[in-house]
Amino acid sequence: MSLFELAWKSISGYAFRSSVVALCAFLVAAFALFTTLVMRGAENSLRLAIDRLGADIVVVPEGAEAKVESALLMGIPARLWMPQEKMEKISTIDGVDTVSPQLYLATLTGASCCSVSDMFMIAYDPQTDFTVQPWLQRTIGGGLRLGEVVGGSYISATEGKQNIRVYGYLVTLKSNLEPTGTGLDQSMFLTFDTAYDIARKSGSQAESPLVIPPGSISAAMVKVQPGSDPREVAVRIMQSVPGVTPIESTNLFQSYRKQMTSLLKSILVILGLTWGLCVVLIGLVFSMAANERRKELGVIRAMGAGRRYVFQSLLAEASILAFFGGLSGIILAVAAVYLFRHLIMASMEIPFLLPSPVSLLLYIGGGLALALFSVNLAALFPAYKISRQEPALAMRE
Amino acid sequence: MICVNDVTKIYPLAKGSSVTAVDRASLEIHPGDFTIVVGRSGSGKTTLLNLLAGLTRPTSGNVTVDGTNLWTLTDDQQSRLRNQTLGFVFQFPSLLPYLTVFENLILPTCLQPKPSQNGVRERASECLQKVELYDKREVYPRQLSAGQQQRVVIARSLMNQPKILLADEPTSNLDEKTELEIMDLFANLHASMGVTIVMVTHTQQLISYSNHAVTMAAGKIINDARR
Numbered sequence: 001m002s003l004f005e006l007a008w009k010s011i012s013g014y015a016f017r018s019s020v021v022a023l024c025a026f027l028v029a030a031f032a033l034f035t036t037l038v039m040r041g042a043e044n045s046l047r048l049a050i051d052r053l054g055a056d057i058v059v060v061p062e063g064a065e066a067k068v069e070s071a072l073l074m075g076i077p078a079r080l081w082m083p084q085e086k087m088e089k090i091s092t093i094d095g096v097d098t099v100s101p102q103l104y105l106a107t108l109t110g111a112s113c114c115s116v117s118d119m120f121m122i123a124y125d126p127q128t129d130f131t132v133q134p135w136l137q138r139t140i141g142g143g144l145r146l147g148e149v150v151g152g153s154y155i156s157a158t159e160g161k162q163n164i165r166v167y168g169y170l171v172t173l174k175s176n177l178e179p180t181g182t183g184l185d186q187s188m189f190l191t192f193d194t195a196y197d198i199a200r201k202s203g204s205q206a207e208s209p210l211v212i213p214p215g216s217i218s219a220a221m222v223k224v225q226p227g228s229d230p231r232e233v234a235v236r237i238m239q240s241v242p243g244v245t246p247i248e249s250t251n252l253f254q255s256y257r258k259q260m261t262s263l264l265k266s267i268l269v270i271l272g273l274t275w276g277l278c279v280v281l282i283g284l285v286f287s288m289a290a291n292e293r294r295k296e297l298g299v300i301r302a303m304g305a306g307r308r309y310v311f312q313s314l315l316a317e318a319s320i321l322a323f324f325g326g327l328s329g330i331i332l333a334v335a336a337v338y339l340f341r342h343l344i345m346a347s348m349e350i351p352f353l354l355p356s357p358v359s360l361l362l363y364i365g366g367g368l369a370l371a372l373f374s375v376n377l378a379a380l381f382p383a384y385k386i387s388r389q390e391p392a393l394a395m396r397e
Numbered sequence: 398m399i400c401v402n403d404v405t406k407i408y409p410l411a412k413g414s415s416v417t418a419v420d421r422a423s424l425e426i427h428p429g430d431f432t433i434v435v436g437r438s439g440s441g442k443t444t445l446l447n448l449l450a451g452l453t454r455p456t457s458g459n460v461t462v463d464g465t466n467l468w469t470l471t472d473d474q475q476s477r478l479r480n481q482t483l484g485f486v487f488q489f490p491s492l493l494p495y496l497t498v499f500e501n502l503i504l505p506t507c508l509q510p511k512p513s514q515n516g517v518r519e520r521a522s523e524c525l526q527k528v529e530l531y532d533k534r535e536v537y538p539r540q541l542s543a544g545q546q547q548r549v550v551i552a553r554s555l556m557n558q559p560k561i562l563l564a565d566e567p568t569s570n571l572d573e574k575t576e577l578e579i580m581d582l583f584a585n586l587h588a589s590m591g592v593t594i595v596m597v598t599h600t601q602q603l604i605s606y607s608n609h610a611v612t613m614a615a616g617k618i619i620n621d622a623r624r
Contacts, residue, residue: 001500001507013495299491302452304480304557305508306473392444392453395487 003309007316017289018321024278024285025325025371026332031274033333033367035267037355038344040363041337042260045181045351049073050249054131055100055221056230059090059237059246068104068219069253073351075152075183077106077120081216082244089241090220095228096237100128103195104218105210107166119155120187121166123195131221132189140175146197148172149190153179164188168205169198181345181353222246260350275374282318282378290314290386297386298394307387314383318375326371330364398593399426399449399561404458406444406616418444420616421458426609428560431587432595433604436613442597443488445613446565449595450483451475462561480508484554484592486564491550492538498525498549499534505556517556524552528582544575551582555590562586564596568603580606 011018049072060068061082071078084101091099103123124132126143133143136150144150149164149171156173157163163170171194179185190198195212202210224233234246290297297310305313337344338354345352355363386394401424409415419441426432426449434442447453448460451467460467462482467475485491492501502521525531528548530541538546547567554562564583568576584606587594596603604610612620 001503003507006504006507009495009500010493013493295489295491296493298452299485299487299493300504300508301476302450302479302485302487303505303508303553304476306476308473309476309508390453392447395452395489 003313004316004320007313007320010313011317011320014289017285018317020285021282021318021321021375022325022328024282025322025375026329028275028278028329028374029326029367029371030329030333031271032370033330033363034336035271036363036366037333037337037360038348038350038352039260039264039267040355040359041181041341041352042350044355045353046073046253046256048180048353049182049184049351050252053221053249053252054134055249056224057222057234057237057246057248058252059086059220059222059241059244060218062243062245065245065247068247069256071104071120071183073182073253073256074349075120075186077118078104078218079106080104080218081213082218084215084217086241086244087217087220090222090237090244093233093236093240095224095233096222097225097228098128098130098223100130100221101125101192101217102219102221103192103212105195105212119166120183121195122187122189123192124189125192129221130223135177136175144174144189144191144194146191146193148174149188149194150175150177151189152177152183152185152187154185155188167198167202167210169201171198179353180351182351220244256350263348263350279374279378282375283382286314286318286379286382290382294386294389294394298389298391301391301394311383311387314386315376315379318379318383319372322371322375323368325375326368329371330367333367334360334364398428398430398463399595400424400461401445401449402459402461404445404448404455404460406441406448406453407456417616419448419455422613422616422618423458424611424618424621426561426593426595428593429591430593430595430609431584431607432593432609432611433607434595434597434611434613435599435601435604437599440613441616442599442613443565444616446563446595446597450479450485450563476508480505481557482560484557484559484562486547486550486554486562486567488566488569490538490543490546492546492553494538497535497537498530498541501538501549502534502553502556505553520556520558521552524555525549527555527586528552542575544571544578547571547575547579548582551579551586555586555592559592561593561595564594566598567596568598568600576600 061080064080067078067080070076087099087101090096105121105123107119107121109118126133136143151173153176155176162172164173171190199210199212224230230248234248237246301310341352401422404419404422405417406419407415407417422445434445436442448455454468462478470478496504499521502524503517506517522531525534528551530545530548533541533545568579571579580603583594586592609623611618
């Protein structure tokens with residue numbers, strides 16, 4: 001019978017006490033992993049969304065920053081316009097390498113002429129675009145033709161195998177983008193030509209026409225020249241072009257970042273309190289258990305177990321309980337995040353991207369390590385104290 | 398074999414007071430002795446037994462086993478000595494409730510860092526047969542009577558083939574008939590295996606089983622007689 005077998009049998013023999021310790025490990029691991037997965041998922045999602053946009057600076061109409069963020073991050077359709085001349089002015093600013101316009105459109109809500117309701121659509125100009133086209137080149141080997149679209153990861157054909165009806169116009173879904181966990185996953189990308197073609201035909205084909213104000217754009221994506229500081233370029237745009245707001249990509253989604261930071265702070269406080277309470281509770285349970293088992297441990301020492309053996313066997317019990325309690329907590333946290341991620345995104349108003357298998361394994365390892373550390377930390381003092389006690393004293397009433 | 402040299406054990410109590418459990422006791426236990434230590438409750442018998450086993454540190458004096466002062470050994474060395482040389486039978490129920498009779502029996506063989514498992518099962522079976530409880534090997538202690546539990550404890554104390562068996566009032570919780578059965582068992586073990594036995598009891602009549610009787614009162618050895 002090994003030390004771990006003895007510890008296992010002792011755990012089975014004191015089921016209630018063992019359950020309390022395992023439950024604490026469960027809570028610590030579950031809460032920590034759930035929080036980590038959600039917060040890291042949101043962070044990764046934001047980072048990917050910024051990468052996907054691929055611009056150093058996004059220029060939007062003044063006062064429309066929040067709308068653009070909501071559209072890109074949560075897929076809430078935005079309709080905003082600024083004169084195209086703004087873009088031309090921006091392109092002349094020192095440090096600007098390329099400027100590409102985008103149109104932010106949306107399908108109708110609950111209309112029979114649209115097979116998807118209230119979907120965010122981003123139209124780009126193939127002549128100048130440097131954000132969508134490089135990806136298209138890599139994946140489908142070319143650009144989009146008239147009537148073709150690419151969708152976010154959640155977009156699927158609703159008419160036949162490849163088609164989606166938008167304003168009574170059948171567009172062909174050429175491919176899907178990799179998931180980002182943001183509103184971009186529920187958005188459709190199309191060329192200016194397709195957007196204008198839909199707008200032109202929507203007058204006769206749709207319940208309500210798609211209106212694109214002539215000479216207007218929704219946003220301008222800016223790439224700065226190599227060696228230029230995006231911050232300085234953004235300041236120059238602000239000073240030279242009235243009525244627009246340049247947002248550096250690193251500053252994009254600031255309101256969401258602030259929301260996430262405050263959420264993270266609250267969660268960390270709760271996590272810290274839970275962890276502290278669990279460690280104290282485990283410590284108390286172990287102290288009580290060690291006291292209750294004084295005689296038993298005294299007998300084991302009298303039979304020839306050294307202090308180290310007693311200490312190790314108590315920590316082995318703690319480790320086994322931490323492992324199984326922590327593992328259960330981890331399984332629950334992972335299952336909850338996978339099953340309820342949409343609900344979590346909606347209720348917390350944050351984007352979310354599932355971690356890669358390697359990251360998930362690392363998080364799981366971290367969760368288990370935290371459970372093991374917490375339980376062993378709590379058990380350390382009672383185990384040390386009882387192992388140092390004289391066997392004769394331990395066996396006395 | 399065991400020498401107790403002028404040993405005193407004082408237990409500190411609350412508020413700076415103390416109690417002298419054993420007071421300048423000296424005693425020699427020879428190989429093959431069946432020593433019985435008698436005395437009233439509180440006379441220091443159990444403390445003396447604990448001192449003999451190194452389970453408590455003497456306040457002064459020393460205890461040697463085979464010429465080795467117990468308190469010059471490290472904790473690991475002391476534990477090994479207890480494990481290999483001494484067997485214990487306690488007054489209180491000392492079987493681990495979550496282990497079967499068989500598992501309780503093999504426990505002493507598992508407590509050292511590199512336990513040898515050679516012949517452990519056979520020896521456990523042999524020890525259980527000696528106490529006539531082989532058929533109870535798979536049951537848990539709660540399924541046994543007090544007498545049967547004490548017989549299992551005796552069997553367990555023999556597992557590592559100790560030279561010395563230390564028994565602390567092993568019959569105090571038993572009825573008269575079971576007490577006699579247990580004492581006969583000790584007498585048989587002493588006769589058949591030649592194991593040295595040191596037993597503490599408050600029952601004067603049990604002295605008849607011994608060849609060496611020690612009487613204690615108020616922590617002092619007041620009589621040490623051999624037959």
